[in-house]
């Protein structure tokens with residue numbers, strides 16, 4: 338496997354390129370821009386709960402954790418953020434990421450996301466608890482349900498096993514009734530699979546460079 342490479346995206350923020358998959362962790366049009374649009378504006382802002390149980394599929398660079406933590410400083414709610422990662426990044430890579438600098442935030446807060454212990458909840462900021470699991474979504478089992486899921490797997494063409502009916506049935510079970518899942522992907526086949534698993538699907542305008550994105554909602558009541 339070739340080494341992950343640090344790249345610059347169009348808004349100046351870093352992302353990672355994986356040569357063996359020919360895939361980036363974020364949109365090359367802007368990593369911070371994309372994460373704000375898809376996960377913060379279309380996800381976090383669409384959920385009114387307090388406390389919030391949030392699940393992320395794919396911790397990666399920690400950018401979504403960091404942006405959620407920063408956003409929560411404005412009108413703090415209590416956030417329990419669970420993040421799954423099958424292939425954690427090395428310290429060499431995460432220490433080079435320029436997110437704290439670009440966002441005018443304390444680098445120590447960003448590093449805490451990567452350096453805190455796995456498998457236990459850690460208060461990494463006021464009202465913000467992070468629990469990282471070093472596991473794949475497929476291998477992870479819980480009875481917990483979530484108000485919000487950030488579904489940030491690699492694209493369907495690169496990682497088809499993450500966009501199947503089996504996976505979205507699991508996402509359905511992981512959502513609270515009325516809970517939502519957001520993803521940057523907007524493929525027709527993904528929308529159809531989500532619907533076949535009982536989720537309501539909304540197509541929203543995508544971030545720069547992408548026409549659409551998906552928000553999926555678990556209905557509050559199932560009609561028998």
Ligand SMILES: C[S@@+](CC[C@H](N)C(=O)[O-])C[C@H]1O[C@@H](n2cnc3c(N)ncnc32)[C@H](O)[C@@H]1O
Pocket residue numbers: 361362363372394395396397398399400401421422423424425472473474475489490491492499
């Ligand atoms: C598109 S990247 C996005 C990562 C992250 N959200 C970010 O902002 O950097 C996808 C992430 O999912 C992780 N991943 C791949 N397969 C996975 C699986 N089966 N379960 C959980 N995470 C997985 C990858 O290692 C990678 O970190």
